[in-house]
Amino acid sequence: MAQTHALSGQVVSVRPLGEHLKGAKTTAILKAEELEIVRVVLLAGHEMREHKAPGEITVQCIEGRIEFRTPETSQTLGPGDLVHLRSKEPHALRAITDASALVTMRVGRTN
Secondary structure, eight states: OOOOOOOTTOOOOOOOOGGGGGGOOOEEEEEOSSEEEEEEEEOTTOEEEEEOOSSOEEEEEEESOEEEEOSSOEEEEOTTOEEEEOTTOOEEEEESSSEEEEEEEEOSOOO
């Protein structure tokens, strides 16, 4: 079954998953012409290896604690913390505790 994405003008909850976090999976919330929003779920010790996004991104920790690494630095994100990266900047994520984050990516046109 295809993933259902939010429609223009539709209200979507991005509240913490709480007790449902352990059973949750990473899901795309929105895929539009120039914007993609994904709730990333990482359980403690799991990681997203170093990668690059084609456009600018933000990563906002919703719950738990996440180690956010770039070639220059390593930072810990907690609930409510947000970080921005320029396009094509290498980065990696590792869950220190069970965590979820909202990742917003600019996609499509880059001019």
